[in-house]
Amino acid sequence: MATIEPIELIRSRIEEVDPADAREEIGDGVALVDTREQHEYDEAHLEGGTLVPPAELADRIAEVVPDRSQRVVLYCRSGDRSARAADLMESELGYEDVASMAGGIVAWQDAGYPVVAAQGMTKDQRMRYSRHTLLPEVGVEGQLKLLNAKVLLVGAGGLGSPAALYLAAAGIGTLGLVDDDEVDASNLQRQVIHATDRVGMPKTESAKLTIEHLNPDVDVVEHRTRLDADNILDIIEGYDMIVDGADNFPTRYLLNDASVRTRKPVVSASILAFDGQISTFVPYEGPCYRCLYPTPPPPELAPSCGAAGVLGVMAGVMGLLQANEVIKLAAGIGEPLIGRLLLYDSLGTRFTELKVKRDPECPICGPDAPEIPESEMGRFPDYDAFCAGAAVG
Numbered sequence: 001m002a003t004i005e006p007i008e009l010i011r012s013r014i015e016e017v018d019p020a021d022a023r024e025e026i027g028d029g030v031a032l033v034d035t036r037e038q039h040e041y042d043e044a045h046l047e048g049g050t051l052v053p054p055a056e057l058a059d060r061i062a063e064v065v066p067d068r069s070q071r072v073v074l075y076c077r078s079g080d081r082s083a084r085a086a087d088l089m090e091s092e093l094g095y096e097d098v099a100s101m102a103g104g105i106v107a108w109q110d111a112g113y114p115v116v117a118a119q120g121m122t123k124d125q126r127m128r129y130s131r132h133t134l135l136p137e138v139g140v141e142g143q144l145k146l147l148n149a150k151v152l153l154v155g156a157g158g159l160g161s162p163a164a165l166y167l168a169a170a171g172i173g174t175l176g177l178v179d180d181d182e183v184d185a186s187n188l189q190r191q192v193i194h195a196t197d198r199v200g201m202p203k204t205e206s207a208k209l210t211i212e213h214l215n216p217d218v219d220v221v222e223h224r225t226r227l228d229a230d231n232i233l234d235i236i237e238g239y240d241m242i243v244d245g246a247d248n249f250p251t252r253y254l255l256n257d258a259s260v261r262t263r264k265p266v267v268s269a270s271i272l273a274f275d276g277q278i279s280t281f282v283p284y285e286g287p288c289y290r291c292l293y294p295t296p297p298p299p300e301l302a303p304s305c306g307a308a309g310v311l312g313v314m315a316g317v318m319g320l321l322q323a324n325e326v327i328k329l330a331a332g333i334g335e336p337l338i339g340r341l342l343l344y345d346s347l348g349t350r351f352t353e354l355k356v357k358r359d360p361e362c363p364i365c366g367p368d369a370p371e372i373p374e375s376e377m378g379r380f381p382d383y384d385a386f387c388a389g390a391a392v393g
């Protein structure tokens with residue numbers, strides 16, 4: 001095995017052609033070889049390009065290009081692997097006329113030239129999500145999962161705003177927004193999906209405008225209401241998972257109990273002042289919100305952001321961590337924050353992870369929790385009283 005030489009050195013001794021020149025000569029007695037991996041080739045390749053992955057080059061190139069005097073143009077993703085392959089072919093395999101396409105298929109596509117692409121996405125979508133589909137862990141298959149995902153955001157505020165922006169950019173196909181509030185000037189310090197000229201506009205409407213401007217692939221569903229015991233099952237029914245950015249405890253407990261009943265994952269975060277926390281609750285796979293917090297804190301120990309203030313950037317960090325969890329769950333990749341509570345201290349820039357377990361005594365997801373008959377599904381305790389009760393309890 002040759003040692004790995006710096007790419008600049010290799011570039012200096014091979015011929016490189018830019019995509020425009022490559023396009024001119026391709027097809028004219030030129031062998032076009034794709035030096036990437038199979039999954040990249042499947043996602044998109046140049047018409048007429050034959051795949052020879054780098055590791056197989058020495059063994060297979062003679063099969064693909066038997067005549068060593070034939071003109072060969074190599075390409076890869078960005079031009080590095082094809083430069084190394086061109087060098088190998090000329091210096092060790094006896095080929096005489098090899099060029100590497102500078103910038104690879106990325107530059108080719110950026111120049112607007114056509115590719116043969118995977119099924120299931122439009123040409124615009126292939127371009128828009130190419131930096132996702134190039135990741136082997138995501139690929140076209142993962143992006144299609146995102147495009148088919150339906151995610152409900154509870155709250156279009158400090159957490160929901162950044163989460164919604166990035167989920168929309170990522171191509172989550174359906175985003176539901178629950179919020180009954182209107183944009184206020186004091187929101188704009190952190191609720192970046194809204195804008196100064198939208199003060200007074202319903203938050204769901206403002207968020208929808210921004211999302212549609214960012215990514216027309218996303219279907220935005222407005223739920224201009226407050227989640228309550230009467231509407232929650234109808235609202236969450238159509239979604240695969242939920243982002244909890246609620247600003248009050250009654251809604252958090254209601255959402256938890258309803259999502260456990262319907263077995264929908266909830267990515268839950270909360271923020272106050274300079275600190276945030278986040279966990280992913282997947283019913284029966286890990287703890288639920290009540291396993292962590294069997295009872296709400298008394299109101300005097302649970303000030304709202306309105307009363308206590310919040311660092312806008314910290315809210316953004318937490319909302320994006322929620323979006324990151326959603327992407328992983330929807331694409332089926334990575335390791336979700338199940339059974340883990342992640343704390344973020346923005347002043348110290350410290351993350352702390354706590355292991356959290358299911359509570360065998362949990363009244364909602366514990367083994368002794370009562371089975372809920374169909375007729376009782378939509379009935380929930382009085383959460384306002386439950387949370388207010390904590391004050392005197």
Ligand SMILES: [Zn+2]
Pocket residue numbers: 287288289290291292358359362363364365366
């Ligand atoms: Zn529980």
